[in-house]
Amino acid sequence: MLTDRLAPLAYRVALRMLGDAFEAEDIAQEAMLRLWRAAPGWQSGGAKVSTWLYRVVANLATDRLRRRRAAPLADAPDVADGQQSALAALVERDRAAALNEALLRLPERQRQAVVLRHLEGLGNPEIAEIMEVGVEAVESLTARGRRALAAALSGRREGLGYEEG
Amino acid sequence: MEDDKELEAFFASARMHAPAPDEALLARVAAQGRSLQPMPRTPRLRDQGRPAGPLRGLLAAIGGWPALGGLMTAGLAGLWLGLSDAGGLMGYVYGSSTDGWLYGPADLVSMAVAEDGE
Numbered sequence: 001m002l003t004d005r006l007a008p009l010a011y012r013v014a015l016r017m018l019g020d021a022f023e024a025e026d027i028a029q030e031a032m033l034r035l036w037r038a039a040p041g042w043q044s045g046g047a048k049v050s051t052w053l054y055r056v057v058a059n060l061a062t063d064r065l066r067r068r069r070a071a072p073l074a075d076a077p078d079v080a081d082g083q084q085s086a087l088a089a090l091v092e093r094d095r096a097a098a099l100n101e102a103l104l105r106l107p108e109r110q111r112q113a114v115v116l117r118h119l120e121g122l123g124n125p126e127i128a129e130i131m132e133v134g135v136e137a138v139e140s141l142t143a144r145g146r147r148a149l150a151a152a153l154s155g156r157r158e159g160l161g162y163e164e165g
Numbered sequence: 166m167e168d169d170k171e172l173e174a175f176f177a178s179a180r181m182h183a184p185a186p187d188e189a190l191l192a193r194v195a196a197q198g199r200s201l202q203p204m205p206r207t208p209r210l211r212d213q214g215r216p217a218g219p220l221r222g223l224l225a226a227i228g229g230w231p232a233l234g235g236l237m238t239a240g241l242a243g244l245w246l247g248l249s250d251a252g253g254l255m256g257y258v259y260g261s262s263t264d265g266w267l268y269g270p271a272d273l274v275s276m277a278v279a280e281d282g283e
Contacts, residue, residue: 003195011186025190032194036201095178118176119183150172 007032009050009120010057016115017061019104027064031056047129054120055130058112065108102152110145117142 010031015024034056035049042049103111109131116127117138124142128135224233 003191003198007191007194008185011190012184015184021184024184025186028186028190029194029197033197033201036198040203092178093182095175096182099175099179119179121180146169146172149175150169153172153175 003032006035006050006053010053013054013057013115013120014061016100016103016119017058017108017111018064019100023064027057027060030060048126051126051129054116054122055132058130061112062108098153098156099149102149102156105152106145106148110141110148113138113141114145114149118146 007028010028011024014027014031015021018024018027031053035053038052046052103114106114112131113127116122116130117124122130124135124138127138131138131141133141224230227233227236
């Protein structure tokens with residue numbers, strides 16, 4: 001069923017962009033609503049439905065992030081609250097949580113490119129279409145994002161399964 | 166971070182533990198989709214109010230226009246068979262008790278021999 005495949009996609013990308021489950025749910029619901037409304041006019045030769053949905057989610061998440069920047073700092077979410085303690089039991093989960101936390105510290109466009117490339121597994125041409133930029137810009141964004149993530153995570157190696165044995 | 170391999174391990178962990186929406190969200194989205202589906206067409210008023218004449222009753226009794234189309238096709242096929250002297254079927258017998266199986270001359274001979282032998 002379409003909902004079972006696409007709603008989780010919208011939700012996880014929104015959550016990785018925003019780090020807030022409630023906002024991610026809102027965005028997933030809004031994006032799916034737009035999809036239902038657009039469906040009757042859908043043309044088979046046009047963009048893939050998933051590409052279209054990624055773009056809608058990315059735009060909605062960007063809007064939220066802009067609103068956050070305009071809001072007082074006290075309203076900014078604490079990205080690590082709850083998540084870290086809940087996921088600390090397993091190293092794998094801890095690594096995932098550490099990455100999610102580091103992702104939320106990346107500049108918005110780099111985060112988007114890294115999420116689509118390395119977590120959603122999309123190719124650069126499709127990411128370029130979603131982000132409405134050139135392929136070279138995508139390559140640059142992902143490369144800078146990776147460097148920043150590597151730097152942020154280097155301090156987290158100990159305790160996450162990277163001790164020298 | 167020494168190399169990309171370690172970063173890849175973080176990505177792999179994050180992919181493995183991808184956040185998933187709860188059932189309530191999926192149910193809301195599915196309900197939303199259903200509410201936006203086009204409504205089924207209702208019968209037109211002029212069809213409802215029209216009295217059923219004897220011809221319309223007969224047509225309805227045999228299964229409507231599709232059945233009438235089938236009847237016409239079968240009739241035309243019979244006419245063609247008659248006109249084209251389809252002698253190839255002359256020696257066949259239609260076995261009604263065996264769900265429309267066609268018996269050929271050779272079958273009939275072997276059936277007769279079998280019956281005689283009993």
